[in-house]
Amino acid sequence: xxxxxxxxxxxxxxSNPAIHYLKLYAGEEYQNTVELAEYTINHLKEQILSDxxxxxxxxxGISCYIWNFxxxxxxxxxxxxxxxxRDIWLGGPEVSFEGEEVLAQFPYVTGIMTGEGEETFRxxxxxxxxxxxxxxxxxxxxxxxxxxxxxELSMDELPFLYTDLQEYENRILYYETSRGCPFQCTYCxxxxxxxxxxxxxxxxxxxxSYFLAKKVPQVKFVDRTFNCNREHALFIWxxxxxxxxxxxNFHFEVAADIMNEEQLAALAAMRPGLVQLEIGxxxxxxxxxxxxxRYADTRHIAGVVARLREPGNIHIHLDLIAGLPYEDYxxxxxxxxxxxxxxxxxxxxxxxxxxxxxxxxxxxxQYGIVYQSTPPYEVLYTKWLSFDEILRLKRIEExxxxxxxxxxxxxxxxMMEQAFSGPFQMYSRLADYYEEKGYFIxxxxxxxxxxxxxxxxxxxxxxxxxxxxELLTCDYYLRENAKSRPSFAADQTCYYRExxxxxxxxxxxxxxxxxxxxxxxxxxxxxxxxxxFFYPVWENCPEKICERWEKPxxxxxxxxxxxxxxxxxxxxxx
Numbered sequence: 001x002x003x004x005x006x007x008x009x010x011x012x013x014x015s016n017p018a019i020h021y022l023k024l025y026a027g028e029e030y031q032n033t034v035e036l037a038e039y040t041i042n043h044l045k046e047q048i049l050s051d052x053x054x055x056x057x058x059x060x061g062i063s064c065y066i067w068n069f070x071x072x073x074x075x076x077x078x079x080x081x082x083x084x085x086r087d088i089w090l091g092g093p094e095v096s097f098e099g100e101e102v103l104a105q106f107p108y109v110t111g112i113m114t115g116e117g118e119e120t121f122r123x124x125x126x127x128x129x130x131x132x133x134x135x136x137x138x139x140x141x142x143x144x145x146x147x148x149x150x151x152e153l154s155m156d157e158l159p160f161l162y163t164d165l166q167e168y169e170n171r172i173l174y175y176e177t178s179r180g181c182p183f184q185c186t187y188c189x190x191x192x193x194x195x196x197x198x199x200x201x202x203x204x205x206x207x208x209s210y211f212l213a214k215k216v217p218q219v220k221f222v223d224r225t226f227n228c229n230r231e232h233a234l235f236i237w238x239x240x241x242x243x244x245x246x247x248x249n250f251h252f253e254v255a256a257d258i259m260n261e262e263q264l265a266a267l268a269a270m271r272p273g274l275v276q277l278e279i280g281x282x283x284x285x286x287x288x289x290x291x292x293x294r295y296a297d298t299r300h301i302a303g304v305v306a307r308l309r310e311p312g313n314i315h316i317h318l319d320l321i322a323g324l325p326y327e328d329y330x331x332x333x334x335x336x337x338x339x340x341x342x343x344x345x346x347x348x349x350x351x352x353x354x355x356x357x358x359x360x361x362x363x364x365x366q367y368g369i370v371y372q373s374t375p376p377y378e379v380l381y382t383k384w385l386s387f388d389e390i391l392r393l394k395r396i397e398e399x400x401x402x403x404x405x406x407x408x409x410x411x412x413x414x415m416m417e418q419a420f421s422g423p424f425q426m427y428s429r430l431a432d433y434y435e436e437k438g439y440f441i442x443x444x445x446x447x448x449x450x451x452x453x454x455x456x457x458x459x460x461x462x463x464x465x466x467x468x469x470e471l472l473t474c475d476y477y478l479r480e481n482a483k484s485r486p487s488f489a490a491d492q493t494c495y496y497r498e499x500x501x502x503x504x505x506x507x508x509x510x511x512x513x514x515x516x517x518x519x520x521x522x523x524x525x526x527x528x529x530x531x532x533f534f535y536p537v538w539e540n541c542p543e544k545i546c547e548r549w550e551k552p553x554x555x556x557x558x559x560x561x562x563x564x565x566x567x568x569x570x571x572x573x574x
Contacts, residue, residue: 001128004057007038008048008068014040015171017161017222018063018092018117024159025118030125041067045074053082059128061113061121064092066353066376073106080108089124091117093189094375097357099141112141116153116179155179155199160207165214173211173219177204177236181224183255184293185282186359187321187352188224198232205239212245220251227254227263237266237275244271251276256304257296264307272313273564279305280319284335287326292360298338305342315565318344322393323352323379325367329389333424340423345565346405349397351390352379395431395440396424402449403430407566408479409453411537412471418542419460430456447486450476454488467535467546474537477529477557478568495532499554502530502574512572515560529557530574538571 005023007016016038023034035055039048048071052060060079064072072090079088088106091113095102099112111134113120120139127134134140138150155178162173180196181188211219227233233254240250256279267275283289284298308314318339322332340347354361354371364371368383381387403409404427413426420426433456434440444452450472457468473489476482492499503521506513516524532552539545554574561570 001033001059002035002055002057003033003059003061003125003128004035004037004052004055006052006060006062007036008043008063008071009038009040010067011042012040013171015168015174016063017174017176019061020161021118021158022061022121024161025157026122026125030122030129033125033129041071045071045078049075049078049082052079057083057086059087059089059110061089061091064090064094066094066355069094069375076106076109089113094356103141103143107143111143114139114141114146115149118153118158119150152179152195152197155197156203158199160203160210162207162210165216173216174222175207175211175219176222178223178226178229178232182228183225184359186292186363187324187355189355189358196228198229201232201235204236208236208239209243212240212243212248215245215247217247218249218251221253224253225255226252227258230258230260230263234262234266237263237270240274241266241270244274246271249273249276251278253278253280255279255296256281256301256308259304264304267308267314268311270313273315274313276315276317277308278317278319281335281339282319282321283324283327283332284338285324285327285331288324288331291325302338302342305344309343312565315346316342316344317346317348318342319348319350321350321352323369323382323385323390325363325369325382326384328384329386329392332385332393333422333428336424337422345407347400348405349393349400351393353377354379392428392431395435396427398440399427399430399434403427403453406446407568408446409450409472409475410566411475411478412453412457412468414540415467415471415542415545416457416460429460433459450486451488464546466548470533470535471537471545473531474533474555477531478571481527481529481557481559481569492532495552495554499530500525502554512556512574513558528559529569531555531557538573 005019007019009016019036019038023031023036026034035057037051037055039051060083062072062075076088087110088108089110089112090102095112096114099114102112103109113124117139120137123137124134124140126132127137135142135147138148140147158176162168177199178196182196252275254277267277279301281298281301282292282294289296305316305318308316320335320339327335336349352360352369352371354364354369354377360369370380370382372378372380379390381390403413417423417426420429439452454468454472458465461468469488469490473486476486476489500521503525506516506524507521510517513524513528516527519527532554534549534552536544536547536549536553538555556572556574558570558572562568563570
């Protein structure tokens with residue numbers, strides 16, 4: 001008997017913890033029975049089909065999510081054709097609600113494993129082995145009915161997934177220490193299970209020590225609201241701080257409004273780059289917040305984010321959602337500006353997805369929410385937001401991704417914002433510029449985006465052409481020690497002698513470039529970069545940045561010492 005568990009991920013760097021949980025929970029007696037196969041949605045359907053066929057399974061189980069279900073739907077009839085008579089099982093959030101419709105659409109699907117599938121799957125395997133009727137297994141939705149709900153697992157019953165890191169090479173390691181969420185956000189499936197189950201500190205300590213000993217690059221906690229239990233969160237944060245290996249980064253999804261002084265103090269003491277925090281703000285519109293059961297004070301959240309940013313040691317990711325009830329285009333623009341002002345390292349502009357089983361799913365008619373009929377069920381328009389406006393926000397989202405979230409244009413964007421009523425207007429105008437130039441169809445290469453941004457800035461403020469040129473040059477060299485000089489940058493040939501003198505002086509007696517001992521001056525010149533600026537682009541005050549100097553200042557870019565949050569080179573004014 002061979003049972004093939006299939007995961008289809010959105011990207012190669014992702015993995016599917018669900019199918020790994022199922023195999024490991026089944027235990028040693030079934031390790032030779034269960035086989036795993038992971039693909040991505042970027043694979044051709046034919047490639048996945050042929051690989052499944054090549055494995056010759058007796059039964060197939062497919063993990064279903066909004067990002068892969070369209071491909072699953074395309075694969076199901078083909079799997080049935082090439083493997084006739086084999087049982088096909090489905091599981092995952094995309095089929096755990098209204099599964100009857102799925103079974104009606106695909107009559108050759110044997111059944112659906114609903115909810116948490118670990119125990120269900122193990123019992124199903126025993127039925128196959130002992131040739132028993134699986135109607136007695138709870139948690140199955142079959143064509144002739146539901147076999148009944150089963151108990152919730154203790155978190156300590158779940159196996160640890162990462163005993164063999166080789167199969168996760170170059171992939172994100174997802175780690176789970178809790179299930180459930182105490183909050184009731186109407187757009188989220190986690191609101192269904194309000195009870196929060198926690199993995200014991202003993203097990204968590206063992207598993208964290210394993211990650212740290214192996215010096216894995218990143219561990220992403222998938223706990224829905226990591227800090228909802230303060231004691232649990234503090235234990236983990238204190239542990240990773242005390243046992244920091246200087247390499248591993250930990251990502252947490254947290255609620256800023258429930259953070260207390262003890263949590264803030266623990267986070268402030270972290271090594272820069274040890275922790276990333278993702279905070280879902282979603283909107284700053286009070287009426288919208290109330291309607292979606294989020295009772296958060298935006299000003300309080302802004303204060304907490306400011307406290308988190310103050311030590312300069314934590315990468316902060318903030319989320320917004322467009323398409324929520326009572327949020328129109330102007331209101332969303334205000335939400336955007338208020339969240340943007342919190343200065344996160346990443347700002348995600350997302351769009352409402354109407355998830356089966358969520359409270360929002362049952363309220364779409366009331367809100368006039370029209371959404372895609374196929375996964376990911378993304379909003380098309382609402383009573384308050386037209387389809388035209390959604391499309392416009394999509395274009396703005398792309399600008400935010402290309403320019404803000406890339407962290408390549410921070411100094412230039414900071415200055416450009418001053419020319420607009422707010423950041424939302426700036427990105428809106430930039431999106432218009434992209435549309436006019438046809439760049440959404442023919443997207444400029446990463447290196448050319450500097451020139452595009454310069455052209456846009458000069459169109460807006462032609463009198464500041466020299467300033468924007470220097471700002472972009474600074475942004476360019478902050479990120480990379482490029483072998484070829486960008487075309488827009490001013491010629492520096494006349495300053496070569498001054499720069500060479502500095503490097504020769506440092507070779508004899510290092511004062512600024514410590515760590516380069518043993519290298520000749522010309523070698524260090526290639527390993528670092530020096531640029532002459534007439535504007536103090538290193539300043540953080542717009543008024544000061546605009547003051548042109550009579551003689552240039554020289555800025556040194558040291559690529560051996562980078563900011564762990566932004567990746568920017570260390571800079572020193574010479």
